Amino acid sequence: MTPLASVTLRAVFDWFDDRHHWTGSNGIPTRLGQHLSICAVSMFIACAVALPIGVALGHWRRGGLIAQNIANLGRAIPSLAILIIAVPIVGIGPRPAEVAMVALAIPPLLTNAYVGMLGVDEEIRDAARGLGMSGWQAVWRAELPNALPLILAGVRTASFQVIATATLAAEVASGGLGQYITQGLAVRDDVQVVCGSLLVVGLAVSVEIVIAGLQRLAVPAPLRNPTRYTTDEQLEESPDGNVLDLAA
Amino acid sequence: MVPASQPWIRWSWVNSHLHLLRSDLWEHLQLTLLAVGFGLLITFVLAALARAWRPLEGALLALTGTLYAVPSLALLALLVPFTGFTTLTAEIALVSYTLLILLRNLLAGLDAVPGDVRDAALGMGFSRWRTFTRVELPLALPALFAGIRVAMVTTIGLVTVTSLIGEGGLGELLLDGFNRTFRTEEVVAATLVVALALATDLVLVAAERLLTPWTRRTA
Numbered sequence: 001m002t003p004l005a006s007v008t009l010r011a012v013f014d015w016f017d018d019r020h021h022w023t024g025s026n027g028i029p030t031r032l033g034q035h036l037s038i039c040a041v042s043m044f045i046a047c048a049v050a051l052p053i054g055v056a057l058g059h060w061r062r063g064g065l066i067a068q069n070i071a072n073l074g075r076a077i078p079s080l081a082i083l084i085i086a087v088p089i090v091g092i093g094p095r096p097a098e099v100a101m102v103a104l105a106i107p108p109l110l111t112n113a114y115v116g117m118l119g120v121d122e123e124i125r126d127a128a129r130g131l132g133m134s135g136w137q138a139v140w141r142a143e144l145p146n147a148l149p150l151i152l153a154g155v156r157t158a159s160f161q162v163i164a165t166a167t168l169a170a171e172v173a174s175g176g177l178g179q180y181i182t183q184g185l186a187v188r189d190d191v192q193v194v195c196g197s198l199l200v201v202g203l204a205v206s207v208e209i210v211i212a213g214l215q216r217l218a219v220p221a222p223l224r225n226p227t228r229y230t231t232d233e234q235l236e237e238s239p240d241g242n243v244l245d246l247a248a
Numbered sequence: 249m250v251p252a253s254q255p256w257i258r259w260s261w262v263n264s265h266l267h268l269l270r271s272d273l274w275e276h277l278q279l280t281l282l283a284v285g286f287g288l289l290i291t292f293v294l295a296a297l298a299r300a301w302r303p304l305e306g307a308l309l310a311l312t313g314t315l316y317a318v319p320s321l322a323l324l325a326l327l328v329p330f331t332g333f334t335t336l337t338a339e340i341a342l343v344s345y346t347l348l349i350l351l352r353n354l355l356a357g358l359d360a361v362p363g364d365v366r367d368a369a370l371g372m373g374f375s376r377w378r379t380f381t382r383v384e385l386p387l388a389l390p391a392l393f394a395g396i397r398v399a400m401v402t403t404i405g406l407v408t409v410t411s412l413i414g415e416g417g418l419g420e421l422l423l424d425g426f427n428r429t430f431r432t433e434e435v436v437a438a439t440l441v442v443a444l445a446l447a448t449d450l451v452l453v454a455a456e457r458l459l460t461p462w463t464r465r466t467a
Contacts, residue, residue: 007329075401076445078408080419081438084426088254164319171412172426181325185412190329197322204317 011191012198026179028199034175035203038094039162042101046158049102050109051151058117058147059139067114074107079165087172097169097176104165105158112154116147145219152215159211163204177203258432269421273440276417279410280403280448283339287346287399294347295354299380305355312348320345320409328413338410345406346399353395357388390463393456397449404445408437418444 015021022028057063079100086096120143128142144151170178180196183189262269294312298305318326323341331337361384369383370376411419418437425433457464 072401072449073442075398076405076442076449078405078419078422078438078441080408080411081422081434081441084422085431085434085438087426088431160317164317164322167319167321168409178321181321182412185325185328193325193328197319197326200319200322201317204319208317 007190007194012195015191015195031175031177031179032199032203034094035163035166035169035177035200038097038101038166038169038174038176039159041094042098042166043105043155043159043162045098046102046105046109047155050106051113054110054113055117055139055144055147055151058114058120059135059143061118064114064118067110071107071111074103077103079104080168080171083168083172083174092173094169094174096172097166097174100168101162101166105162108157108161109154112150112157113147116150116154117143119150120146149215149219152211152218156208156211156215160204160208163207164200167200254429254431256431257435261430261432262436269436269440272418272421272437273444274417276404276407276419276441276444277448279335279338279342279407279415279417280400283342283403283407284346284396284399286339286343287350288396290343290347291350291354294351295358296380298355299358308351309348309355312344312351315344316348318344320406321412324410324413333414335415337413338407338415341410342403342406346403349399349402350392350395353398354388354392357391358384360391361387386460389460390456393452393460397452400448400452401445404441404448408441 020027024030054067057067082100082103083096086099090096090099124142124146125138128138133141166176167178167181169176170182177196177199180192180199184191184193184196294308298308320341323344324337327337327340331340365383365387366379369379374382407415407417408419408422410416411423414420416423418441421433421437422441425431425435425437
């Protein structure tokens with residue numbers, strides 16, 4: 001086993017400083033582009049599928065059990081399994097990774113959208129109805145803005161997990177930043193492994209920060225006080241307002 | 249790549265490899281139980297520390313949150329230079345992913361213990377330690393169990409990833425199926441992982457009902 005002594009700060013710095021690592025089909029820009037593309041495509045599809053369903057179920061106040069079971073099932077199916085099984089069905093390239101990442105992103109998106117809509121005060125719903133809003137208008141103008149913090153928290157969690165897990169895409173030759181880790185593990189190039197990991201963590205954290213910023217901007221100023229959303233005792237929520245688990 | 253014409257499952261292979269399936273399933277379960285067990289142990293210590301000295305709570309949650317944020321393959325890859333392609337490497341990664349889930353739930357459960365109950369215990373002459381172990385912990389059990397369930401299911405999924413460093417129970421089967429382009433192996437492995445997760449979850453639900461009989465009376 002190579003001792004970690006081979007991975008010095010200097011070696012890591014040199015790896016990033018090497019201009020061969022910044023060009024060509026295995027260069028950082030290419031791999032980063034592949035990684036981001038896989039994540040963006042899968043997040044877009046997952047949002048398009050999960051958010052309308054979560055919002056609708058939350059608005060109608062039903063189907064909670066279905067939402068929770070889908071979320072639990074989603075957690076139980078390993079991304080690696082989906083990735084591997086998807087290869088012969090959707091072909092090589094980025095597609096298998098996108099399929100696996102869509103499956104990974106749907107549970108947190110769905111749960112948060114459902115719980116967010118469920119958590120909207122009955123008074124707000126009443127007021128919307130009292131103002132003569134139709135069901136559609138009430139959802140769009142009253143309930144969604146109030147549910148937005150939790151919905152966005154779901155988007156944040158999902159994209160974070162997707163960026164981190166898309167690392168596995170390299171296992172089925174779907175490209176992305178995981179390529180450095182997979183290659184590095186295969187040829188026991190510890191420096192490359194460490195640098196690949198740093199790139200993934202860096203990307204995940206940067207995107208997390210961007211979405212956290214969007215989260216603040218997208219929520220109307222009067223609603224920015226998060227305490228109203230975290231006191232509901234039915235919910236197990238993390239400090240960032242994200243639903244970790246629906247209490248059974 | 250598996251040719252599209254290959255059947256989803258070849259029962260003859262399953263029948264002739266039951267022994268392998270059983271040992272991989274068992275290894276998968278062992279890796280999971282070890283990880284969640286150690287995770288629980290560490291969580292209890294951390295929770296006790298956080299209770300003894302409040303300012304520690306935020307720091308511990310931040311620390312475990314950071315660990316949780318590192319991609320699993322990256323964490324495994326980063327550990328390999330230190331601990332090699334070993335079970336230890338796999339377990340360090342798996343345990344660190346359980347910590348945030350377990351600690352957050354246990355602390356939330358402890359926070360929800362009514363002050364009156366704590367006062368009553370202290371008033372009856374319980375020491376702080378006895379109050380913690382005999383009164384607060386049992387009352388925090390439902391919240392903790394919610395955490396254990398999530399941690400267990402998550403870990404069962406993550407164990408498959410440890411196959412990439414040569415561990416991984418059913419994950420090895422999955423990877424082997426991929427490398428040999430043998431679909432049956434992939435499908436059986438994935439099905440067993442999901443089945444294991446669902447079965448474990450059911451066992452935990454039953455265990456929770458047994459351990460917290462008082463919650464049923466009100467429900």
